[in-house]
Amino acid sequence: MIILEENEAIQRYCSDASNLQGQPTRVLVPETVQELCQSVRTCAADGISMGISGNGTGLVGGRVMPEGTLVSMEAFRNCQIDTSARRATVGCGLSMQEFQQAAQELGLLYPPDPTEWSAAMGGTWATNASGARTFKYGPTRSWVEALRVVLPDGEECYLRRGDAVAEQYHLTFCSLSGKNYSVDLPRYNLPRTSKHAAGYYTSPNMDAVDLFIGSEGTLGFLVEAELRLLPAPERVLGMIVFFESNDALLSCVESLRPTRGTDAPISPRLVEFFDRRALDFISPSYPDIPADAAAALWIEQEFEASREDEVFRSWTTFLQRASALADKAWYAFDERRHAEFRAFRHALPSAVYEKISSNKQSKIGTDIAVPEDSFREFFRFYLEVFAEHDVEYVLFGHIGNCHLHANIFSNDRLSYEDSIRIYDRCIEKGLSLGGTVSAEHGIGKLKRKYLEQMWGEEAIESMRTMRRALDPNALLSRGNMFL
Numbered sequence: 001m002i003i004l005e006e007n008e009a010i011q012r013y014c015s016d017a018s019n020l021q022g023q024p025t026r027v028l029v030p031e032t033v034q035e036l037c038q039s040v041r042t043c044a045a046d047g048i049s050m051g052i053s054g055n056g057t058g059l060v061g062g063r064v065m066p067e068g069t070l071v072s073m074e075a076f077r078n079c080q081i082d083t084s085a086r087r088a089t090v091g092c093g094l095s096m097q098e099f100q101q102a103a104q105e106l107g108l109l110y111p112p113d114p115t116e117w118s119a120a121m122g123g124t125w126a127t128n129a130s131g132a133r134t135f136k137y138g139p140t141r142s143w144v145e146a147l148r149v150v151l152p153d154g155e156e157c158y159l160r161r162g163d164a165v166a167e168q169y170h171l172t173f174c175s176l177s178g179k180n181y182s183v184d185l186p187r188y189n190l191p192r193t194s195k196h197a198a199g200y201y202t203s204p205n206m207d208a209v210d211l212f213i214g215s216e217g218t219l220g221f222l223v224e225a226e227l228r229l230l231p232a233p234e235r236v237l238g239m240i241v242f243f244e245s246n247d248a249l250l251s252c253v254e255s256l257r258p259t260r261g262t263d264a265p266i267s268p269r270l271v272e273f274f275d276r277r278a279l280d281f282i283s284p285s286y287p288d289i290p291a292d293a294a295a296a297l298w299i300e301q302e303f304e305a306s307r308e309d310e311v312f313r314s315w316t317t318f319l320q321r322a323s324a325l326a327d328k329a330w331y332a333f334d335e336r337r338h339a340e341f342r343a344f345r346h347a348l349p350s351a352v353y354e355k356i357s358s359n360k361q362s363k364i365g366t367d368i369a370v371p372e373d374s375f376r377e378f379f380r381f382y383l384e385v386f387a388e389h390d391v392e393y394v395l396f397g398h399i400g401n402c403h404l405h406a407n408i409f410s411n412d413r414l415s416y417e418d419s420i421r422i423y424d425r426c427i428e429k430g431l432s433l434g435g436t437v438s439a440e441h442g443i444g445k446l447k448r449k450y451l452e453q454m455w456g457e458e459a460i461e462s463m464r465t466m467r468r469a470l471d472p473n474a475l476l477s478r479g480n481m482f483l
Contacts, residue, residue, distance in 0.1 A: 001028065001029070001030055001031060001035045001039070002029035002031070002075075002483060003026060003027075003028055003109045003228055004028075004029070004448050005026045005027075006437050007024070007112070008028045009027070009034055010024060010026065011055075012065070013027050013056070013063070013070055013072060014056045014065075015056070015064060015444055016056040016059075016061060016062065016063050016064060016109075017056065017057050017058060017059050017215055018058065018059050018060055018064070018444065018446055020038075020061035020445060021064065022051075022064035022066050022070075023065070023066060023067065023079050023427070024051065024063055024065040024067065024068055024069060024070035025067060025068060025069060026070070027053070027069075027070045027071075027072055028070070028071050028448065029067060029071075029072045029074060029075055030071065030073075030075065031075045031164075033148070033150065033156060034151050035222055036071070036206075036221060036223065037155070037156055037257050037308060038154065038291050038296055039069075039071065039154075040071075040151075040152065040153070040154040040221070041153065041154030043068075043475065044100040044153050044154060044473075044475060045070055046150060047352045047475065048068055048069055048411060048474060048475065049065070049067065049069070049473055049476075049478045050068060050069050050070075050071055050090070050152075050476050050477070051063055051064075051065040051069070051070040051071065051217070051476075051477055051478075052070075052071055052122075052217040052221060052476075052477060053070050053071065053072040053073065053074075054073060054074075054092070054093070054120030054122050054123035054125075054126075054386055055074075055095060055118055055120040055121065055123065057119040057120075057123065058123060058127070058172070058441075058442070058444060059359065059441045059442075059444075059446075060211075060389065060438075060441055060443060060444025060445065060446040060447055061443050061444045061445035061446050062123075062126075062127075062216055062217060062444040062477070062480055063217075064285055064444075064445060064446070066479075067212065069430040069477075071221070072305065073120065073122050073221065074092040074093045074120070075093055075224070076091035076092050076094075076122075076223055077091050077093045077094045077455030078090070078091040078094070078224070078226065078278040079091065079097075079098070079099060079102055081102060081103065081106055081108065081229070083106050083108065085108075085114065085313060086108060086147065086228065086230065086231070087226055087227065087229065088102075088103065088110070088143075088229055089210055089224060089225075089227075090121050090224065090225055090226075090227055091121070091122075091223075092120060092121055092122025092123075092125070092222055092223055092224060092225075093117065093120055093121070093122065094120070094121050095116060095117065095120060095121070095401065096116070096117045096118070096119050096121060096156075097117035097122075098119060099121055100117065100276055102233075104227055106182055106234060106286055106458055107230060107231065107232050108229040108230065108231060108232055109230045109231065109232045109233065110128065110143070110227060111133055111136075111137035111138075111142075111143060111230060112124065112129065112130065112131065112133065112134070112137065112139060112140045112142075112143055113131040113132050113133035113134070113270070114129040114130065114131040114140075115131045115132070115147075115346070115349075115438070117420060119224070121406055122223075122431060125140060125144060125212075125213055125222045125225055126213075126214070126215065126216055126217050126222055126442075127140075127146070127197055127214060127216060127440070127441070127442040128140050128141050128196075128197050128201070128213050128214035128440075129197075129440060130195050130297075130398075130401075130440045131398070131440070132270035132300075132345075132398060132400065133269050133270050133271050133300075133306055134194065134195055134270070135260055135268065135269060135398070135400035136260050136261060136267075136270070137269070138194070139195060139466075140213065140269065141201070141210060141213045143163055143227050143228045144209060144225050144226070144228075145209075145214055145225075145226045145227065145228055146158065146159060146160040146161065146209065146225065146226035146349055147159050147213075147222055147224070147225050147226075148211055148222075148223045148224035149161070149212055149219075149220040149221065149222055149223065150220055150221040150223055151181070151219075151326065151470055151471075152173065152219070152220060152471035152476040153219045153470075153471075154176060154468055155175035155176075155177060155179050155198075156176050156177075157173065157174070157175045157176065157220075158176060159173060159208045159212070160209070160226075161209050161400045162207070163167065163208070164207070164208035165205055165206070165207055165208070166185060166204070166205050166206050166207075166208075166254040167205070167237045167315060167396045168204045169184060169185040169186075169187055169202070169204060169441070169445065170182070170183075170185070171183050171184075171185055171206070171208055171211065179381050179383040181469065182469065183211070183466050183469040183470065184462075184469070185200075185202045185206065185211075185466060186199075186200055186202045186459060186462040186463050186466060187202065187462065188202065188455060188459045188462075190202070190203070190373070190436055191369075191435055191436045192207045193307050193369040193370060193371055193401075193402065193403070193435060193436050193439065194369070194401045194402070194403075195398070195403050195436070195439035195440055196369065196399045196436045196438075196439060196444075197214055197436075197438045197439060197440050197443075198333065198436050198437050198438040198443055198450075198451055198454055199443070199451055199454070199455060199459075199463060199481065200214070200215060200463055200466065201213065201214050201390050203233050203406070214425060214442075216442050216477065216480045216481055217476065217477035217480055218445065218467055218471070218472070218476060218477045218480050219258055219467065219470055219471070219476070220476070223249075227378045228439070229408060231442075232304075233302035233303070233450075234304050234305045235302070235303050235308060235333070236300055236301065236302050236303075236304070236332075236333075236338065237300065237303065237308075237311055237312065237331070237333060237358055238251045238261070238298070238299070238300050238331065238332030238333075238337065238341045239298070239299045239300075239301075239315065239316065239319075239320040239329055239330065239331055239339060239342060239447070240277055240297070240298055240329065241296060241297045241298075241299060241319055241324050241326075241329045242289070242293035242295075242296045242324065242325040242328050242329065243292050243293065243294055243295050243296065243297070243323070243324050243325060244292060244293065244294055244323070244325060245294050245323075246275075246294055246379070246383075248293055248295075248322065248323040248324065249294070249297060249309065250375075250376060250379065251322065251323075252297070252319075252322040252323075252324065252396070253271055253297070253399055254372075256268055256299075256320070256400065257372060257400065260400075262367055264299070264312075265303070265307065265310050265311045265314035266315060266318055267301065267314075268299045268300060268301050268400070269300050269301065269302055270299065270300045271297055271298075271299055271398075271399055271400030272297065272299075272345060272397065272399065272400070273295065273296075273297060273395070273397060273398075273399035273404060274296045274297075274298070274348065275295050275394065275395040275396065276293065276294050276295060276331045276395050277295060277296070277393065277394045277395065278348050279296060280368065281348060281351045281352070281355075281394055282344070282347045282348055282351055285347060286344065286347070288330075288394065290325055290465040292325070293328075297399070298341060298344070300338075300347055301315065301458060301482045308333075308441070312331075313342055319475040321454060322380040323430070325468055332453070348394065348396055352407050353383050355409070356409065358445075359411070361406070361409050361410060362409070362410045362416050362419070362423075362427050363407050363408065363409055363410075364408045364410070364416075364419040364423050365405055365406070365407050365408075365411075365458045366404070366405060366406040366408075366423060366426050367403075367405065367436055367437075367438045367439050367440060367441045368403070368404075368405035368426060368427065368430040368435055368436065368437060368438075368439065369398075369401060369402050369430075369436050369439035370402050370430055370433045370434065370435035370436075371402065371433065371434050371435065374400040374402075374433035374434060374435070377433065378402075378429065378430060378433055378435070380405055380406070381424075381426070381429050382387050382395060382404070385422055385425055385426065385429075386406070386408075386422070386443075387473060389418060391409070391410075391415070391418065391419065391422065392408070392409040393406055393408045393409065394406075395407075395409050398439075398440075401405045401439070403439040403440070405420065406426070408422060409444060410425070419430055427450055428453075428455065431453065436454070437451060437453070438450070438451075440459055443480070443481045443482070444480055445480060446481045448479075448482055448483070451481055455461040460482050463481070463482060464482060
């Protein structure tokens with residue numbers, strides 16, 4: 001067990017990518033599950049609040065602690081991959097990049113593709129992380145088969161899908177020592193969105209595994225998971241496709257959504273969006289971006305090597321019919337070119353952070369998703385509200401999942417407050433269309449008021465009640481999601 005108490009030693013644990021600042025009294029770095037369990041028992045007995053730290057990539061202040069003990073899970077970095085069963089047992093401290101590379105070297109694919117590859121795996125389970133490939137494969141929850149969890153009282157549980165299933169909305173399970181737990185699940189209907197990370201997952205007859213995925217560290221320490229893998233695709237076609245109008249692009253995306261998960265020659269695994277402002281942001285590094293492009297899509301399609309000609313012909317024909325600037329599209333078949341396309345996608349967030357840092361600006365970023373049948377209306381709303389307020393912004397992200405990130409820039413306190421008002425209007429509109437206030441980043445400490453706005457006080461109280469069944473004094477990750 002490593003114990004850090006000197007101010008200088010704990011400084012790197014005091015914030016995350018949200019820029020919220022905390023000041024835990026100490027940081028513990030357990031190196032075994034037994035050390036973790038004992039530390040949690042001691043804190044629980046003494047009434048000391050506990051936080052959980054991964055790699056600090058979270059955007060909503062989830063690990064930020066104003067006081068108490070912060071437990072860093074960085075030492076749990078085990079990774080065993082069973083190639084025949086296509087299963088991996090992974091420690092929560094391993095980074096997404098390390099795990100993806102380990103799977104790739106064995107010819108396997110871990111389908112969830114959260115954008116931040118430096119994130120700790122445990123953080124991706126705690127937030128039900130998603131990303132570009134969610135379009136085809138769904139979020140993290142779809143690929144977790146089992147969890148090793150240390151509960152807020154220090155008891156260790158091993159939960160495998162199918163072993164503990166709720167009876168309607170009542171769930172029971174037990175720890176490895178035989179201690180029984182009983183929780184009443186919240187009763188609310190989840191939004192009709194393909195991405196959702198706002199509050200506890202709930203459904204009648206749900207599995208205990210799903211209770212902890214997306215719980216943002218409020219129900220337990222997710223120490224280890226067993227994850228499903230797939231054979232890596234034989235080939236992948238990548239495309240950066242430009243459009244003269246947003247309407248043409250939206251029609252193209254709408255025609256692609258029904259193809260996901262099929263064996264058709266057109267069935268992409270990801271569909272990502274860049275508006276003209278986003279393209280202008282990165283154009284100094286990519287001078288070949290067409291000047292007449294109103295927006296662009298990044299698309300990837302998996303296929304068998306024997307179908308390469310069929311797939312390529314199908315796509316070129318489809319793009320011509322979709323009113324794309326097909327003759328100006330960029331294509332990738334080999335890994336070097338695919339890496340260039342991934343760099344193109346990630347160049348935008350990098351350029352955004354460089355801009356706000358060099359110009360000493362602030363940024364507000366949306367994380368709202370809406371149902372498919374409401375997306376056009378929500379897209380139009382974005383453009384109208386930004387034009388009305390005459391703000392500087394870029395719009396990009398996971399358009400296949402009806403989930404875009406609008407980054408709104410402000411230069412001073414007045415414009416920042418205006419950005420908050422715009423954000424609030426976007427939340428209100430998204431909710432009116434049946435959407436979610438957080439599609440992938442979670443709620444943490446920054447977005448608590450939006451969670452209550454989405455669900456209402458009665459639903460929030462049902463979440464508190466469920467949490468108290470496992471953590472009566474709300475010591476674990478206090479302040480995440482709700483107070």
